[in-house]
Amino acid sequence: MLKLHFAPNCRAGRVLWLLEELGLEYELNRMDFHPKDLKSDEHRARHPLGRVPVLDDGDIQIWESGAIIDYILERHRNGGLKPSADDERFPKYLQWFHYCEGMVMPPMNTIVVHTILLPPERRDETVLGQAQRLLTNTLKPIEENLEGKDYLVGDFTAADTMLGHACFMSNNLGCVSEEMTNIKSYIQRLMDRPAFKKAVIEPQ
Numbered sequence: 001m002l003k004l005h006f007a008p009n010c011r012a013g014r015v016l017w018l019l020e021e022l023g024l025e026y027e028l029n030r031m032d033f034h035p036k037d038l039k040s041d042e043h044r045a046r047h048p049l050g051r052v053p054v055l056d057d058g059d060i061q062i063w064e065s066g067a068i069i070d071y072i073l074e075r076h077r078n079g080g081l082k083p084s085a086d087d088e089r090f091p092k093y094l095q096w097f098h099y100c101e102g103m104v105m106p107p108m109n110t111i112v113v114h115t116i117l118l119p120p121e122r123r124d125e126t127v128l129g130q131a132q133r134l135l136t137n138t139l140k141p142i143e144e145n146l147e148g149k150d151y152l153v154g155d156f157t158a159a160d161t162m163l164g165h166a167c168f169m170s171n172n173l174g175c176v177s178e179e180m181t182n183i184k185s186y187i188q189r190l191m192d193r194p195a196f197k198k199a200v201i202e203p204q
């Protein structure tokens with residue numbers, strides 16, 4: 001059976017959300033988002049940097065949320081959540097799927113470091129301000145793309161489990177401004193999904 005190594009309120013929620021959307025059976029290793037769990041020898045043996053998510057599938061162990069999601073879709077169940085290569089939605093599906101870790105998460109990581117993780121005396125307001133501006137800029141194309149659409153490529157796909165989750169996290173950090181009305185209603189639409197509630201909201 002699939003086993004997800006998970007901590008609440010972080011990227012691991014994307015994979016749990018996908019597993020719930022697909023109705024797959026899984027076992028959950030729920031850790032605290034704390035060095036005592038993530039930097040333990042046991043978890044570092046799974047992930048060299050002591051990070052989550054990590055997925056076990058029998059003898060196979062895989063990390064990186066995007067890679068795990070693609071692995072599940074390809075090896076276990078697709079559920080119509082990944083358009084095939086000849087589908088007209090495929091290029092944009094790939095684009096938004098990878099825009100998440102490639103463009104949106106780097107400034108968000110910096111914001112988390114300089115608002116939550118570092119002790120107050122080591123936080124840098126200049127670095128924080130730059131990251132907040134960069135995150136706002138990376139959200140603008142998403143706001144424009146969502147005009148007239150419920151989800152990133154029209155129907156709900158696994159790109160939403162990546163980038164939609166990043167939008168949700170950005171909003172929790174106060175980085176989605178009130179003018180970004182398409183992203184605000186998109187987040188609400190995601191939050192109304194039972195699988196999202198179970199995987200992302202309830203474990204927080």
Ligand SMILES: N[C@@H](CCC(=O)N[C@@H](CS)C(=O)NCC(=O)O)C(=O)O
Pocket residue numbers: 010011012038050051052053063064065066101
């Ligand atoms: N690009 C990786 C990022 C993994 C990552 O940084 N995960 C965070 C949780 S959102 C983590 O485990 N942080 C713990 C730490 O930095 O010590 C992915 O998408 O899986």
